[in-house]
Amino acid sequence: MNVAELLADGFSRIQGVVHRAVDGLTGEQLTARVGPDANSIAWLVWHLARVQDDHVADVAGTEQVWTAQDWHRRFGLPFPPADIGYGHSSADVAAVRVDSPELLTGYYDAVHEQTAGWIADLGEADLDRIVDERWDPPVTLGVRLVSVLSDDLQHAGQAAYLRGLLLG
Numbered sequence: 001m002n003v004a005e006l007l008a009d010g011f012s013r014i015q016g017v018v019h020r021a022v023d024g025l026t027g028e029q030l031t032a033r034v035g036p037d038a039n040s041i042a043w044l045v046w047h048l049a050r051v052q053d054d055h056v057a058d059v060a061g062t063e064q065v066w067t068a069q070d071w072h073r074r075f076g077l078p079f080p081p082a083d084i085g086y087g088h089s090s091a092d093v094a095a096v097r098v099d100s101p102e103l104l105t106g107y108y109d110a111v112h113e114q115t116a117g118w119i120a121d122l123g124e125a126d127l128d129r130i131v132d133e134r135w136d137p138p139v140t141l142g143v144r145l146v147s148v149l150s151d152d153l154q155h156a157g158q159a160a161y162l163r164g165l166l167l168g
Contacts, residue, residue, distance in 0.1 A: 020163075039162075040096065041162050043093045053066050054084045066081065071106075
């Protein structure tokens with residue numbers, strides 16, 4: 001297995017969990033919160049898609065799917081287009097409302113497609129490229145991609161867990 005195949009496998013696992021977490025849910029179930037400050041399935045999936053879109057577009061030097069394909073308009077959220085959910089308040093989480101799982105999976109699938117297309121050409125040597133010098137040590141492409149995979153899988157798992165709580 002080469003680097004591109006390894007990354008493709010990792011990102012496809014996120015896609016699978018996202019679909020299983022939201023398929024068949026109503027808008028009410030997607031935005032339900034198990035506590036007053038808890039995240040909803042809708043917020044978790046929106047956020048993980050935004051993180052992947054933002055971070056991968058940055059290292060790939062491409063425009064985010066969120067703006068390039070007008071997903072920001074389709075969602076109609078009260079946030080600036082650059083918002084990815086970091087630091088959101090409880091009120092911000094509540095503002096992420098969707099009527100159907102198809103909106104969430106449509107956006108995630110578009111992000112996944114862009115990610116998969118870009119990582120298909122990556123080789124082992126690419127992983128050592130410095131992509132963020134604001135940290136000590138500077139962040140390499142490999143570290144950034146593992147960070148996105150880790151963050152997204154955690155949030156997808158949280159969404160799946162919430163689904164189980166909601167459906168019993």
